[in-house]
Amino acid sequence: MTNRLAPPGLYIHVPFCARVCPYCDFAVQTGGPRRRGDFIRLLLREIGLWSRLLRGEGSAPDRSAGQGSHQAVPSWRSEQPFDTIYLGGGTPSSLSPEVLEEILAALHGSLPIAPEVDVTLEANPEDVNTGNLRSWQRLGITTLSLGIQSFDPDALSFLGRSHTPEKAGAALRGALESSFETVSLDLIFALPGQSPMRWEADLRRAIEYGPDHISCYELTVHEGTRFARLKERGELVELAEDDKAELFLLTHRLMAENGYHAYEVSSFARGPNHRSRHNRKYWDHTAYLGFGPSAHSFDGVSRRWWNERRLPAWEAGLQRVPGASSGLGTGASGRFGQSPIAGSEILAPADLVLESLALGLRTTEGVDLERLRDLYGIDVEGENGALVASLRRDDLLVDTSPASLLVPTLRGLAVADALARSFEIPPATAS
């Protein structure tokens, strides 16, 4: 739900990776020291621009630039300090501690940051060593999210990861022995041909280390990735829907048995304090501000905008911004003019409702239809009474006492997209 009063989050996208994984569709690329240096310089510039904008300095968004374009110009409405910083990518752990420090210092120095801020760093096992762990803690990293993906050597090689199971284990142990508030790891399952037994063994190995948080992602073949090309040629055959469902249920059962509470489709935490505070902002329409190529931002009310996806376009956008006096402005590579921003949209009440359903039904918190009606003037409940009743009868939604609160069952979580699609969203009524 829109939560203007909730503290917003900050996201930094570091687009560099040592190599591109065959399943990854994020904005990533390889790059040497010079490119990385350019990136950091421009990232700091982007942070500086927003800093001035948030303080009400610099030029207001340039409304004269194009007809109607002022609608698309980003603005920031939240007056709360940011209480999460998420360094994602890409591989932000491949940046040296000194560079990370520079970025964090820029954020702290120019943006309102809450004292109890949660700072997450995504890290590859290869980058985890005693020296780095110590530096990251010193820099105030509170959550370390390890891209382990698997402890199965065959799976790792299929996924194109360069680390070994031993290296992954050592990294995880090292992280757990340090005093991060939360150590999390990512796993990927439902690989072609993967049997329930094999996945269970992989998952059990992860559980044995006792991390605070585990994300288990079903392998998704995204358009434009190498896996997509293999699939097209018939060289990669995805598991059947029923097999995926079986692995999904197995995952949730195993996690529950071992004290990991599922709070979202793919996210499990050993306690509420270990849930991802940052990701939640994406799921409940809290404001977030993103820096770096492809980063998305949301103003906490109705406006979302996104940066140029490719590094050169984002860089060019920032280079064109005239240095001192500027605000952020008017558009994407050409379309918006001088800005790293590629596009934006204003979400209509019906858009916000559809997103709330799609996102809320992915979480064990569910979605409160009464709240949607109060916020957006759209009566989803009235329009979908029969549907909700049948979803409850079919054991896809929990039979909770307040009729307006939709909470997916485990089977419901497994088909959350289909659930979200099945709702008719009536037009907003003047409240």
Place this chain on the structure above:
Amino acid sequence: MQTIRNFCIIAHIDHGKSTLADRLIQRCGGVADRQFRDQLLDTMELERERGITIKSNTITLTYTAGDGQTYTLNLIDTPGHVDFSHEVRRSLMACEGAVLLVDATQGVEAQTVANVYLALEQDLEILPVINKIDMPAADADRVLEQIDADLGLDPFETLQVSAKEGTGIDELLETLVAKLPPPQGDSGAPLKALIFDAEYNAYRGVVLLVRVFEGTLRPGQMMRLMHNGAEYEVEEVGLVKLEREKQGELSAGAVGYVISGIKAVADIDIGDTITEVSRPAAEPLAGYVEAKPVVFSSIFPVSSDEYEELGKALDKLKLNDAALTFQKDSSSALGFGYRCGFLGMLHLDVVQERLSREWDLSLLLTAPSVEFHVTTADGKEHVVENPAEYPDPAAIEQVKEPYIKGSILMPDRYLGTVMELLLEKRGADTQFHYLAVGRVEVTSELPLTEVLFDFYDRLKTITQGYGSFDYELMDYRATDLVKVDILVNAERVDALAMLVHRDKARARAIHACKQLEKHIPRQNFKIAIQGAIGRDIIARRTVNAYRKDVTAKCYGGDISRKRKLLEKQKEGKKRARAFGNVEVPQEAFLAVLRSDPDDK
């Protein structure tokens, strides 16, 4: 009249008829280069794309021959598919000669043979021409042999051209004026003119294309259509060059157009004879055949609010397509639609494609059916083409179905599998004979209904594209017919019902159930799909409830993409029809009508 040559080009699809026509037009200066489009005579987008000529077109060319004489060449562009054999016939009637065009790489096809026989029936002089001699795969000797053996024409009189390269065109034109006879007839006799084509024009009404056999057509005359009796005043006559060219008169032997205030193509009959009211001919020209639809299917809009638009579209198509019939139809499953009659499967395809392409309509079609003759116990005869109107089986005395004589031309290496196919399709009196070394013609008496489903695709696959098929209607024969119903979650879907031979019922029901299973998306409950004859269930498949449908990773803040994907998927749902609470998408309906490539 001695300097007029009326001719057409007979060719199989893709053998280069349109390209040859273009060369002739260019050579005779019928069109300035800047106006020239390739394959000028095929005007409709669809024709271009599929390489099929749907409406015949005519053009008048002027050619100065080697003898110094200037000739008027009337090229009548015949349509090229078996569905349209009546159109072919009436185009042939307008000619004295025909250029028979055969692809040097493909050889003689069944349909070409059929058209040559039609031309011989009309006593046309036939000029064999081998095209595409520039192609590396050209085998002119083999084709010459086929012209001799398959068609009984003189290989020594055969010309060789490349329409694409323009080689041999001059020789062809010289041969044309030398070999083809001029028209005969008396300009002073009572008027007899054949309507061989008609086209609707939004400004002028119907423009008739005619061949004058006797007498003279002039503006101001009162004319009568001898078969349907209607009378009109002739407003304008002229020649069809690149554009219409007004003339003072059209006299015996001429080919040209007539405009006379006719509102719709449906108001006239192609093949009818025009005469003069004040001095009528004694009898019409021979060979008039009414174009009757033999294949029937109901067309429904996917979205019911497109019903009106569909009606308008059919009205418009009908303006130019007299053979298309339609009347209102309704289905409890699909709501309102139209029951349409077609000359054959190609005609159906063409109409369907034009509706979706030119009118942007999403359509659902019911299984094509033929007209069955049903005798009930009370002695009454019923003509039934719609499963919805099929009488109670208990009251049926006898059912008869239409048979065709089918002819397949192909290399003999496919003989075994083609014979099997014909057997499977209930072919009777199947025979074959060698036309030349390695080349056979197979003939078989087949129920028409067997050709409507799965036949062309299978034949094409079996013969790797080398087999060609042609047919003509024969007679009605007794059959053992049953009505197969399809049920989705125990609900009968009337639009999926079909009338089939008892021996085929199970296979067709299984096919339908399998296709529905494949194309109905999983929903949050199990869906039973059944095929039934009366109360007997003869096929059954199940669509399981969905079990996994959620994106694994939903963060990074790019929620817009996620939402747009959901919206797109929701949009897809709108292209589906709900039966009870089951959504059956358009693809599922269409898939039931097609053979399943995975089955072969």
